[in-house]
Amino acid sequence: MKHKFHLLIFLLGMFIVPQPFHAQVDFNQKPMDDLGDVEDQFQEHFFEALKQQGIENYQRAVDELLKCKKLDDKAVVYFELGKNYIKLKNFGAAEDALKRAVAKEPNNEWYLDELYEVYKQQGDTKKAIKIVKQLVKFHRDYQQDLASLYIKSKDYKTALKLLDDLDKAYGINADRDYLRNQIYNITGRDEDRIDNLVERLNQNPENETNYLSLIYRYSETGEEEKAFQTAQKLLEVQPESRLVHLALYKFYLERNQTEKAIASMKTVLSAPEINAEAKTKVLNDFINFVAKHPQYEKDLIEITALIDDDKSFQTLVGLAQYYLKLKDKEKALMYFEESLKLEPNNFMVIKDVLLLQIDLNQEEKAIIQSEQALDLFPAQPIFYLINGVAHNRLKQAKKAIKSLEAGLDYIIDDPKMEADFYTQLSIAFKLDNNNSKSETFAKKAAALISQN
Template sequence: MIIREKNKDKRIRRIFVSKRSFLFSLFFMLLSTNFFSQDSIPEKEDLTEETELKFQQFFFRALSEKSIGNYKKAIENLESCNQILSNDVAVFFEFSKNYLFLKNTLLAKEYIERSLAKEPNNIWMLTHLVQIYIKDRNFEEAINTQHKIVAINPKKREFLVRLYVYNSQIREAFSLMDSLEKENVLSSSLKRLRNRLEVRKEYLTKKNLVQKDVKEEGSSIGLNELINQFKTDKSYKILEDILNKSTGNYKNLLKFSEEGIALFPAQPFLYLINGKVLNDTKNHKNALPVLQSGIDFVIDNEMEVDFYLEIAKAFKGLGNDKEKIKYLQKAKNLKNK
């Protein structure tokens, strides 16, 4: 009888180990196909087999829910992970990602700072913090954090150029691009960006063209009044309000987005609006180069997804299914980060 009980215990253990092995095999198989980002993988120590399995199950579910846009469900599973093992860096990182997707930048920042307190030089976490600052339009802190990233990986200087442009630090942007050119590492996209900045840099160097320096009362003014204001005050804020109030008015959207690109060549929102209108009016041939030019200036992941989707739409309209699928996949991959 004792022997049978021992054999029964062995069979149960083999089943448990087998299921555990299968789960981990599935987990790492998905990782190998880029289903999850490398920076999100926790390695647990000092847990029993049973609690470790529970932790990994909840973590796996959290990543799965995030990948399909169920961010609140993902957070629920992460809370279960946190109950099993508190103060885990990977769990905090995932909390931050999901809260950012939910546009709760306050909690997103709180959790990523907890992670960075333990791993201050983690480039993936620092990059995520930059995105949080961008979402809050806190470009000065985004630039400070990007400098930390550049100290770890100098190849990330290209993004620093874009942040300088967004913060109207045009002199710094040109200086850094000159340095990159001397090192023969200035990318083609930055060359295009520099050429556009040189065309109208006198507009970009004026402080009243930066959103942070303009009054916020424009959104309550009527469209016609905004258009009249824009005739004498060529500020980006007024232009943005005109475009936001012209939804569905393709004539206005096309006219003012084109004028805006000439005045503010580093504002990707203008290219996106212009490309969308051209796509919606079946002018895919002209939409594509506009969108491809504008994406060079994008620093926000959410807007980058919008660009990829519109570029895919343009390729679809041109009958190029291969490129359409390529950009749809880019959009999907970026959403899952």
């Protein structure tokens, strides 16, 4: 991690803090050297370097700092050189400069941290570990960086030992758990992962998170019975837990304990602390279950009513598709239209809405919506076709012809859709009293249909 501080006050202090006088100055005496001029030149070049660095002119900053170095070999000059070389991606020069700065001031955290940055960007894990071990004495947070570096260097045993020590000293931490799981995933040590979670649970048997983590890992490794037992134990310890039902409903479904499964799903779908994504998964699982066991449709309707008003897009689409399977087109359309409010540019949902509007004889709505769809997708022939069908039904022949003829240009290798266009054009020209063209398009449609 980076621990950066603003250096301006520090740097100003280096140059303008007055030094105590130990002797009377004779202003009439001629100076014995040019130290005053040197210091003035140094400050001038140094602050010009900071200015150039501030406006991201890093090479100019380096040039000014090299002038400073010739005047006074200060550690801070090498530090600033290192920072600018990093920006210029000249990592070799950056390392050399920062090592000089550290050599002059071995206990300066800023210098060490910048050198650590060089090694990180170069991917030099071995050197980075050496620097971070020095930085740990300034901030304990560097210990987590150290664990991450051990993982990169494939020293998993040392990394786990360090993570264990940190957990004991400071408690469980999500970032450290991420690193720990990285090790388990890389090494395939699932038993060690589970042992660690069991130990945590034994040490803190009231912690809901410990149970949930163990349930998840048991399920992931195929130990379903242990996962189910752990979920049951959590329910005993915390009867009010709602999160446990995210696991329980699946176990109940697998055991054909339908009433308990439904109760768990209702708990999940009515729980404000459970996010929309999780609720969507539960609802989709229940939709699939009801599709195979339609006698529980009433429960699905009840569960749907439990979902918060801010249903997710996936939830609404899932409900729409379910009702579509049941051939309840009105409800399917209602949910598709609701989902479209959340993702108004979703091509597939727009298409489903328009097709249902045509099926349900909502021609005026279909005309408006298809024209809006064509603004978004001007090269999609399906929207021209739907627009033409709707105009034909309303006896608006000329508008139908205009839309259908425009859409023909966008059909590519789709004989069925092309036949549908010809059929609708035949209807439109007949409405327009042009029987000759009507018959021509009817023959074209029949020819395509016979070929396929």
